[in-house]
Amino acid sequence: MDRETASSIGEDTQPEVKISVDRVFKIFGDRSDTAMRMVREGRGKEEIHAETGCTLGVNDASFDIHAGEIFVIMGLSGSGKSTLLRLINRLIEPTSGAIRVDGQDITKMSKRELIELRRRDMSMVFQSFALLPNLTVLENAAFGLEVAGVPAAERQAKALAALEGVGLGAYAASRPDQLSGGMKQRVGLARALASEPTVLLMDEAFSALDPLIRTEMQDELLRLQSEHSRTIIFVSHDLDEAMRIGDRIAIMQHGNVVQVGTPDEIVMNPANDYVRSFFRNVDVSNVFKAGDIARETQVTLIERKGVAVAAALERMRRHDREVAIVVGRDKRYHGMVSAESLAQAARAGEADPYHKAFLTEVEPIEAAEPLSNVMGRVAESRWPVPVVDERQRYVGSISKSALLMTLDRTTT
Amino acid sequence: MHFDLHIGEGANAVVNYILDHFTPALNFIATVIGFVTDTIKAALTGIPMPVAVIVIVALALWRVSWKFALFSLLALLVIVDMGLWERTMETLSLVLAATVIAIVVGIPLGIAMAKSRIVTVLVRPVLDLMQTMPAFVYLIPAAMFFGLGAVPGTIATVIFAMPPVVRLTNLGIRQVNGEFIEAGLAFGCTARQLLLKVQMPNALPSIMAGINQTIMLSLSMVVIASMIGAGGLGNIVLTGIQRLDVGTGFEGGLAVTVLAVILDRITQSLGQRNTAFSFGRFFGARANRGEVPSSATPPAKT
Numbered sequence: 001m002d003r004e005t006a007s008s009i010g011e012d013t014q015p016e017v018k019i020s021v022d023r024v025f026k027i028f029g030d031r032s033d034t035a036m037r038m039v040r041e042g043r044g045k046e047e048i049h050a051e052t053g054c055t056l057g058v059n060d061a062s063f064d065i066h067a068g069e070i071f072v073i074m075g076l077s078g079s080g081k082s083t084l085l086r087l088i089n090r091l092i093e094p095t096s097g098a099i100r101v102d103g104q105d106i107t108k109m110s111k112r113e114l115i116e117l118r119r120r121d122m123s124m125v126f127q128s129f130a131l132l133p134n135l136t137v138l139e140n141a142a143f144g145l146e147v148a149g150v151p152a153a154e155r156q157a158k159a160l161a162a163l164e165g166v167g168l169g170a171y172a173a174s175r176p177d178q179l180s181g182g183m184k185q186r187v188g189l190a191r192a193l194a195s196e197p198t199v200l201l202m203d204e205a206f207s208a209l210d211p212l213i214r215t216e217m218q219d220e221l222l223r224l225q226s227e228h229s230r231t232i233i234f235v236s237h238d239l240d241e242a243m244r245i246g247d248r249i250a251i252m253q254h255g256n257v258v259q260v261g262t263p264d265e266i267v268m269n270p271a272n273d274y275v276r277s278f279f280r281n282v283d284v285s286n287v288f289k290a291g292d293i294a295r296e297t298q299v300t301l302i303e304r305k306g307v308a309v310a311a312a313l314e315r316m317r318r319h320d321r322e323v324a325i326v327v328g329r330d331k332r333y334h335g336m337v338s339a340e341s342l343a344q345a346a347r348a349g350e351a352d353p354y355h356k357a358f359l360t361e362v363e364p365i366e367a368a369e370p371l372s373n374v375m376g377r378v379a380e381s382r383w384p385v386p387v388v389d390e391r392q393r394y395v396g397s398i399s400k401s402a403l404l405m406t407l408d409r410t411t412t
Numbered sequence: 413m414h415f416d417l418h419i420g421e422g423a424n425a426v427v428n429y430i431l432d433h434f435t436p437a438l439n440f441i442a443t444v445i446g447f448v449t450d451t452i453k454a455a456l457t458g459i460p461m462p463v464a465v466i467v468i469v470a471l472a473l474w475r476v477s478w479k480f481a482l483f484s485l486l487a488l489l490v491i492v493d494m495g496l497w498e499r500t501m502e503t504l505s506l507v508l509a510a511t512v513i514a515i516v517v518g519i520p521l522g523i524a525m526a527k528s529r530i531v532t533v534l535v536r537p538v539l540d541l542m543q544t545m546p547a548f549v550y551l552i553p554a555a556m557f558f559g560l561g562a563v564p565g566t567i568a569t570v571i572f573a574m575p576p577v578v579r580l581t582n583l584g585i586r587q588v589n590g591e592f593i594e595a596g597l598a599f600g601c602t603a604r605q606l607l608l609k610v611q612m613p614n615a616l617p618s619i620m621a622g623i624n625q626t627i628m629l630s631l632s633m634v635v636i637a638s639m640i641g642a643g644g645l646g647n648i649v650l651t652g653i654q655r656l657d658v659g660t661g662f663e664g665g666l667a668v669t670v671l672a673v674i675l676d677r678i679t680q681s682l683g684q685r686n687t688a689f690s691f692g693r694f695f696g697a698r699a700n701r702g703e704v705p706s707s708a709t710p711p712a713k714t
Contacts (some may be wrong), residue, residue, distance in 0.1 A: 091597055118597070118600035123599060124599075132613070134616075143599055143609075147599050147600050
């Protein structure tokens with residue numbers, strides 16, 4: 001939280017409210033009036049659905065979004081987070097309640113006023129990019145300006161500037177289908193920024209991207225935000241993403257906003273078990289692979305013909321290690337020996353002391369194996385467990401202490 | 413018990429009523445359609461044969477492939493050799509006139525269907541009727557309203573051939589990706605901008621498929637329409653039937669087939685974005701050369 005945006009809305013200064021969502025409901029179905037009356041009478045969701053066939057998409061949402069913050073709406077799929085986002089620019093009409101942008105209730109706006117608002121103040125970034133395939137990248141970036149009637153030369157200059165802002169100036173003449181997913185979403189971002197809106201709605205904007213690109217895009221968003229502070233409402237199902245970019249987070253469950261707060265507040269005081277379950281779900285043992293936490297802290301012995309066992313034992317003693325990994329010259333994993341077993345094999349005068357000394361109970365783990373699958377074996381093993389890659393090369397070992405430290409990081 | 417609803421008599425009564433009371437309207441329609449048909453026919457038959465052949469072959473080369481261009485050239489020369497060039501151009505002009513009218517009426521109708529459930533409910537059964545009613549049945553009232561000649565032939569053809577372009581325009585617009593619509597709305601499109609900038613361009617392949625189907629149906633109907641004096645290759649086929657002259661009938665049929673294949677391939681290619689050769693891309697690439705590197709070279713990432 002060392003960003004400018006975060007510091008400007010510190011606790012001592014009263015933050016400026018940009019968008020205020022006030023007792024908003026969204027009911028899907030033909031008999032929404034009846035359903036709304038039943039909601040007011042305090043009847044349950046199931047009962048309403050059984051009687052009217054309507055579903056409650058957003059149930060009594062109230063919260064404020066501050067100017068210049070990244071406000072993340074988070075929840076599982078079907079929790080109503082995308083619906084809530086679309087209520088803010090009225091792509092979906094709210095059934096009841098008020099949504100004020102700069103103090104003006106958008107639910108009371110005429111069609112014309114709404115179109116003006118969308119052209120001037122709000123733009124949107126979509127999960128699957130929604131770039132128009134018949135337009136070039138530049139034309140896509142200029143789309144909002146074109147619709148708003150900005151003259152061609154001016155809108156092209158602005159769109160090009162926006163594309164350059166996301167590092168895609170060189171692709172202006174390309175077609176969207178020539179770009180990768182990450183680049184497409186940069187165009188989506190440029191399109192949203194070209195009209196210089198004060199509010200940016202982002203619907204799972206990075207969810208379709210692979211993890212590496214997703215992180216890159218999050219950084220890009222934070223960089224753009226540091227250059228030019230906008231109010232960003234970001235829908236995500238990914239807690240990691242929410243915590244990483246969100247100044248504040250609203251958590252939704254079954255259409256209800258169950259908690260609004262900074263990431264720290266939510267982690268420290270989860271409102272209910274549902275919120276708590278998100279943190280449980282951020283289980284690194286599912287995220288990390290065995291290879292991710294394997295470290296080359298063990299002594300490795302390269303197996304060569306005629307190498308004296310004594311030198312190996314000496315190295316283990318000097319490094320204060322009970323065990324050592326025996327690898328071939330190609331780094332291929334051969335086995336694991338203990339000082340004891342190796343000394344014993346040497347004493348017995350074996351021709352091939354390493355092989356006799358291999359600890360039979362130790363089986364290497366595949367690097368690609370999720371941590372959750374191998375936790376048991378690491379915990380039970382007397383020694384650090386060796387990890388090998390798909391070509392059977394030794395990549396490192398996982399010790400009990402390394403495992404505990406990794407797991408510990410997730411619970412604090 | 414036996415009911416007789418006198419449906420046939422009813423149909424007669426409707427036709428007679430229209431004849432008695434709507435003559436000015438019928439005359440107006442006849443004038444408009446006559447103008448379209450005559451203009452196109454005059455244009456096509458006015459072009460010297462070699463020029464027309466070159467244009468068609470060039471279109472085939474541009475839109476399809478050199479192989480198809482070669483086929484077109486040979487097939488057109490066969491038509492010339494059979495002495496059916498004039499007739500073929502007459503038929504082509506009838507097809508184009510009917511297609512132009514079908515597009516002018518059909519695309520707005522298809523758009524209206526996509527936008528309104530009521531229009532859909534009303535129009536769909538009419539389209540079904542137009543497509544399934546045996547084609548000959550249109551000829552009777554068409555001839556009664558408009559006499560003999562190219563105008564009733566064109567009208568009967570339009571009725572028979574219009575449904576695909578209506579249906580596929582409707583379908584194409586309905587199938588435009590929901591996120592494109594949302595994007596259009598989110599950036600402040602009016603209903604009209606949404607239609608012109610988002611829905612129509614994305615429905616274009618489907619609409620082009622509809623136009624292609626309309627052209628094919630027109631071609632099959634134009635032969636039948638020769639029975640009320642529409643002229644063209646249909647007359648050759650008709651003559652072959654009347655005289656039981658297999659040779660003449662076959663020649664006429666072959667010319668129709670050649671026309672069908674060429675029209676089909678060329679119009680199909682219009683619906684696809686990637687073409688054998690594109691002027692737009694050619695000139696676009698030239699205009700941008702120098703300032704925009706090709707998309708294959710990524711810029712340095714920061």
